[in-house]
Amino acid sequence: MPTPPAETPVLALEGIKKQFDGVKALDGVELQLPAGQVVALVGENGAGKSTAVKIMTGIHRPDAGRILIRGAPVELHRASDAWRHGIAAVHQETVMFDELSVAENIFAGHLIRNRIGLVDWSGMRRRATEVLRSLDSDLDADAPVRTLSVAQKHMVEIARALSHDSRVLIMDEPTAALSAHEIDELFVIVRRLAARGTAILFISHKFDEIFAIADRYTVFRDGSCVGAGPIAEVTQGELVSLMVGRPITELFPKAQVAIGEPVLEVTGLWSDDVEDISFTLHRGEVLGFYGLVGAGRTELMEALFGLRPVTRGEVRLHREPLAVRSPRGAIDRGMVYVPEDRQRHGAILALSVADNVTLPSLSRLSRLFLDEAAERAMTRQIVERLAVKCAGPRQRVADLSGGNQQKVVIGKWLATRPQILILDEPTKGIDVGSKAAVHGLISELVQDGLSVLLVSSELPELLGVADRVVVMSRGRVVRVLARAELDARDIVTAATGSTPAGALP
Amino acid sequence: MISPLHRRDAVLVATLCVMVAAIAIRAPVFLSAASLDTLITDGGILAMMALVQMLALVTGGIDLSIAASMALVGMVTALVSRAHPELPVALTVAIALALGLVLGAINGVLIAAVRMPPIVVTLGTMSLYRGAVFLVSGGAWVNAHEFGPGYLAFPTARTLGLTHIVWIAAIVILAGHVLLNHARAGRELYALGGNRSAARYVGIDESRALMRVYCLTGAISGLAGYLWVARYAVAYTETALGFELQTVAACVIGGVSVAGGKGRVLGCLLGAAFLVILLNSLPMIDVSPFWQMAISGAAILAAVIVNSRDEARRGKVILQRPGAAKEAA
Numbered sequence A: 001m002p003t004p005p006a007e008t009p010v011l012a013l014e015g016i017k018k019q020f021d022g023v024k025a026l027d028g029v030e031l032q033l034p035a036g037q038v039v040a041l042v043g044e045n046g047a048g049k050s051t052a053v054k055i056m057t058g059i060h061r062p063d064a065g066r067i068l069i070r071g072a073p074v075e076l077h078r079a080s081d082a083w084r085h086g087i088a089a090v091h092q093e094t095v096m097f098d099e100l101s102v103a104e105n106i107f108a109g110h111l112i113r114n115r116i117g118l119v120d121w122s123g124m125r126r127r128a129t130e131v132l133r134s135l136d137s138d139l140d141a142d143a144p145v146r147t148l149s150v151a152q153k154h155m156v157e158i159a160r161a162l163s164h165d166s167r168v169l170i171m172d173e174p175t176a177a178l179s180a181h182e183i184d185e186l187f188v189i190v191r192r193l194a195a196r197g198t199a200i201l202f203i204s205h206k207f208d209e210i211f212a213i214a215d216r217y218t219v220f221r222d223g224s225c226v227g228a229g230p231i232a233e234v235t236q237g238e239l240v241s242l243m244v245g246r247p248i249t250e251l252f253p254k255a256q257v258a259i260g261e262p263v264l265e266v267t268g269l270w271s272d273d274v275e276d277i278s279f280t281l282h283r284g285e286v287l288g289f290y291g292l293v294g295a296g297r298t299e300l301m302e303a304l305f306g307l308r309p310v311t312r313g314e315v316r317l318h319r320e321p322l323a324v325r326s327p328r329g330a331i332d333r334g335m336v337y338v339p340e341d342r343q344r345h346g347a348i349l350a351l352s353v354a355d356n357v358t359l360p361s362l363s364r365l366s367r368l369f370l371d372e373a374a375e376r377a378m379t380r381q382i383v384e385r386l387a388v389k390c391a392g393p394r395q396r397v398a399d400l401s402g403g404n405q406q407k408v409v410i411g412k413w414l415a416t417r418p419q420i421l422i423l424d425e426p427t428k429g430i431d432v433g434s435k436a437a438v439h440g441l442i443s444e445l446v447q448d449g450l451s452v453l454l455v456s457s458e459l460p461e462l463l464g465v466a467d468r469v470v471v472m473s474r475g476r477v478v479r480v481l482a483r484a485e486l487d488a489r490d491i492v493t494a495a496t497g498s499t500p501a502g503a504l505p
Numbered sequence B: 001m002i003s004p005l006h007r008r009d010a011v012l013v014a015t016l017c018v019m020v021a022a023i024a025i026r027a028p029v030f031l032s033a034a035s036l037d038t039l040i041t042d043g044g045i046l047a048m049m050a051l052v053q054m055l056a057l058v059t060g061g062i063d064l065s066i067a068a069s070m071a072l073v074g075m076v077t078a079l080v081s082r083a084h085p086e087l088p089v090a091l092t093v094a095i096a097l098a099l100g101l102v103l104g105a106i107n108g109v110l111i112a113a114v115r116m117p118p119i120v121v122t123l124g125t126m127s128l129y130r131g132a133v134f135l136v137s138g139g140a141w142v143n144a145h146e147f148g149p150g151y152l153a154f155p156t157a158r159t160l161g162l163t164h165i166v167w168i169a170a171i172v173i174l175a176g177h178v179l180l181n182h183a184r185a186g187r188e189l190y191a192l193g194g195n196r197s198a199a200r201y202v203g204i205d206e207s208r209a210l211m212r213v214y215c216l217t218g219a220i221s222g223l224a225g226y227l228w229v230a231r232y233a234v235a236y237t238e239t240a241l242g243f244e245l246q247t248v249a250a251c252v253i254g255g256v257s258v259a260g261g262k263g264r265v266l267g268c269l270l271g272a273a274f275l276v277i278l279l280n281s282l283p284m285i286d287v288s289p290f291w292q293m294a295i296s297g298a299a300i301l302a303a304v305i306v307n308s309r310d311e312a313r314r315g316k317v318i319l320q321r322p323g324a325a326k327e328a329a
Helices: A049-056 A079-084 A102-106 A121-134 A150-163 A180-195 A207-213 A236-244 A297-304 A327-332 A342-346 A353-365 A372-385 A402-414 A432-447 A459-465 A488-496 B007-026 B033-058 B066-083 B089-113 B118-137 B149-156 B164-182 B184-194 B196-201 B206-232 B243-253 B265-284 B289-328
Strands: A011-020 A023-033 A038-042 A064-069 A072-074 A087-090 A168-172 A199-203 A216-221 A224-230 A262-271 A274-282 A286-290 A310-317 A335-338 A420-424 A451-455 A468-473 A476-482
Touching (some): A023 A038, A023 A049, A023 A199, A023 A216, A038 A180, A038 A207, A049 A087, A049 A168, A049 A199, A079 A087, A102 A150, A121 A150, A150 A180, A180 A199, A180 A207, A207 A236, A216 A236, A236 A488, A262 A451, A274 A297, A274 A451, A274 A476, A286 A297, A286 A459, A297 A335, A297 A451, A342 A402, A342 B196, A353 A372, A353 A402, A353 B184, A402 A420, A402 A432, A432 A451, A432 A459, A451 A459, A459 A488, A468 A488, A476 A488, B007 B265, B033 B164, B033 B184, B033 B206, B033 B243, B033 B265, B066 B089, B066 B118, B066 B149, B066 B206, B066 B243, B089 B118, B089 B149, B149 B164, B164 B206, B164 B265, B184 B196, B196 B206, B243 B265
Parallel strands (some): A023 A224, A038 A199, A087 A168, A286 A451, A286 A468, A335 A420
Antiparallel strands (some): A011 A023, A064 A072, A216 A224, A262 A274, A262 A310
16 A cells, blocks of 8 residues: 655545446556655556546546545546646647647637637737746747647647646656657656646656656556555666566466468568568467557558558568558458557448458459358358357447457458458457457467467566567567567566666566 | 338338328329329439439548539530431430549549549539530520430330339439449448548558549439430520539438448438429429428438437447547556
8 A cells, every 4th residue: 555645645546446338447546646746657558547547637537436635525527627626637649729829729728818708819828928938938829739849739738737727737658759858858847847836647658757757656557556655765676566567367378389480571671660670470479569659569560561651671471572552462462450449440330240340351252243141151250250249240330349349350350361460459448358358369360370460568468478579669679579588577678668677676 | 231121211201101191182283193203203313313422422522513514414415416416315325424424533533533522622623514514505505496306305205104214213223222232342432431541451442432433423423414404405504503412412311421431222212202202392382482492401401410319329339439448448
């Protein structure tokens, strides 16, 4: 349990619980933000950090537990309630109105009005400039936000928070898109805000930043708080252990499959946002890809699948050079990609299960007209094989649960009878049962001689399912670990690119 | 994709029956053979054009230039007929289809290759093609006595008691049904309109599919332009003015989503039937032209409201899941 700081925290969460569709996101979370201190919140993806932020900013309401402001319980029904209580958030991806000016963005939702109720442009410009100057920023209050850099947009968001006289500032991975220099500038501002007495929650995956800026730490794992205290009393190794230290018992089934000959060989591949990538995928192998958000894993897979141009390098499939310029080309050569964002790239929600499943295989199922008997057979086979829970092949995919939607998306690719399956965060946001089903399926597929590229941010998943893990950071491959040497701490350390593995205790 | 009568189809059929009954009580002449013949011939053109409009709507686009294409192709075929009165009908039909295809291809290139929004492109070509009617005709009309005899006779001639216009419309609608429900290309249109990005991920060639759609709407518009001019035996600059909006209205009433990905042939036909009965019957029961417009407008709004409520109910389920998925991640 966290040791409470001496004085009453500005904001505290007590025993907060939250479920989504039966999936536990938060299971009795504790968090305390004292005035004038920077608290670092760390945890794996899926540990519940973002959900906690959404509860503190009034976007979600907790199922149980209390939110305390200076010791008094409050209810946050909507975002404006959080603002009113002085809680402001700066998001990883900035939430901005690109076509509006800096001043309008700062005062979005509470535009300054004059006596007759019209917008007081000059007053707003003046106030905006004041707030920006207090942050040592020389941004022009009239500049349209779309002309700003990401760092400058963060500045505007912080200014927005200050314009509310916020007592609590939540920063959700604010450095993800910033350069080293911009991060330094951000830290100067964070320290200045803390010195004024603002309580700051700083969410980051990067340990060097956490140790540079935080006064205290809190670690989330699986929706609960597993450790908290002053940052001076903890080491990076201890933090990593707290983050990943889940019991080995819930590991995933791993089929023992003989690894065969090389299937896909990538040598010195360059594309947008990835540099000099080399790896080999063998028959029957699950090759895991780990990295932080923005490490270039998805970009790499998109390049392999023909969604991004490959600018340099060579890809060989079964020793034959493979030049993929469009997804069609990749699909025809037996390589398919299950994207991370099911809603956007995966399922076509308005269409039925059958129509989704057969979509990539239509060329095989039709001459002049569609062979509807073959379509039905294919759909039945996939629905049975993946145990998709649906009322029937005619049910709309929109009406299925997240896990079953994911099964339909994977199923439509399996129906094309691929040799290489690229899975991008296949279990993100699905319930435990569906997760196990996906993992079981991966094992089955490699037993059938498929090869899998598995992009995942969940370490236990990679440790359980992958034969080897490629760790990426800033668009490059930084380490490749064989199954025998797979170790959660090594992987996290390589991905955060801070200290070499040997320096850990 | 062939489904039994959906709930909204049933509602539409019931509304149609009530409407026809009410009109027949006020004006029994509405149910006379002559009146029904007019109705089905008018309805044929509207239904077949609503169907091609639906192709564009299903992909998430729209074709506002179809009425202008009809006018332009109608005028060109009329001028050709005036110059060569003995031209065989088959050649007239070929010219209409080919010219329509060219007009549609212009839309297609701008939408599929230059990647401009369909509403902007077809709004532009709508004016362009309408202006071209004036240019080729000098603003003059081509009147009944100037056409070649075959030109006027064929579309209004009858086989098995129905005009050829009705038969041609039936063939177009049947072909559309086969395309949308039994061919790969049709399925890909729904995929494209339902989720453009996912369609790309499964290797659907978006440009080629869109090009096909607008070429097809163009070609059928050309054919319909000839039928229209022959039916009314006059070609002038304002031929079929505003007809593109009637096709959109018929689709919307029939449950076609203007956001793409959703629309069925049966719904489209019922929508066209509803609109054509409304438009043809109001004058018979002595409703003033002003009220005619207001009433048809109200009917369209009612259909849109029914649609959007339907969508909102669905939407709740769609919106909850991704949210939940994200949170739990």
